[in-house]
Amino acid sequence: MGSDLVDKSGLKSANKNDIFIVSGNAKHLKDISQALISFYVVHAFQDAGKLSEALHHSHPAAIILDEELSPHGGLTVLQQLRRTESFSLIPVVFTAHQGNLEQIGASNALPLVRTLVKPYRFSALLKAISDQVNAHVEAQWKMMKEPQRAALENTLSSFNSVADLIAEGKELPYADIQQSCEPLVAAVQSGNFKALLQGVRGHDNYSYVHSLRVATFLSLFGDHLGVKGNDMSILATGGVLHDVGKMMIPHQVLNKPGKLEPDELVVMRSHVTQTIDFLENTPGLPRGVTIIAGQHHEKLDGTGYPYGLKGKELNELARMAAIIDVFSALTDRRCYKDPMSPVQAMEIMEKMGPGHLDQHFLLSFKELLLDATSESDIH
């Protein structure tokens, strides 16, 4: 094993979901690779030479490096990586046995390294990778101009605070969420939305990335249609909050690569009612935010969910939200699929027909995309 997992043709076009795993222990390498395969595009290497060769072709989102590695051990490779300028910013999760205190101490002292002591739980490994990848992406936001930097930092912090509020059963402080979205609206209004989309590329919290993208595209669409003031704020906050109920959906259903079974589909679809259950306890929540969150999966012919609303029962906001949610989902990057290009996404959405999406708004959104983006800009 090891090199047989390396897809050489794919390496040059490595995307942000690539993880390199390096270990001289074939069983460890195989176990970790198989466990991670549904979360990342995994490339496994059994020796340092193969890793080095691969790194010259592309950089992964993170490297999982084991202490056990020929000829000089994983720690030596780790130190080399940190000394080499072009590799020094690749996040590393270093794995070592509990007894190897010297190795653990040395690896912990290096920048952008998270050390996991063996044996560890698989969830601890997943969290360590995710934290490492995100710390790297978020560190790059510090170099962005305002208001783009604040747009990303604020919305992430709001999104994470919602996770805590849900866990603690507390209500949503809407004014804080609204305030956190002000830079996002400002970034869109000043024509800088592309920086937001580029900024979340490679971030490992898919729900956050999707919500930020929906908030950005909804605000962009609103701006294009002449929406102003408080209504822009509703589009942005509605986008950030539209799927928060997904935080209550089990990970294996939410991140399942293939088609969902009928019972899983029921669970998945319940994210809308879960979102509404959470939002309805929010004092001062604008009705528009509830519409975006509650009706973004409705279809004009009445076959959508959860209410099966039809035709005129769906107002402009619900129609816009449905278009933006489908477009974002198709062009989002997932661990199990490459993002679709905007052109491909529009073709699919046009084929969905008038029973699903509002054709007038769809045409308007298409015009906006043609004006504002090129293919490489938006995922």
Ligand SMILES: [Fe+2]
């Ligand atoms: Fe949704």
Ligand SMILES: [Fe+2]
């Ligand atoms: Fe969504």
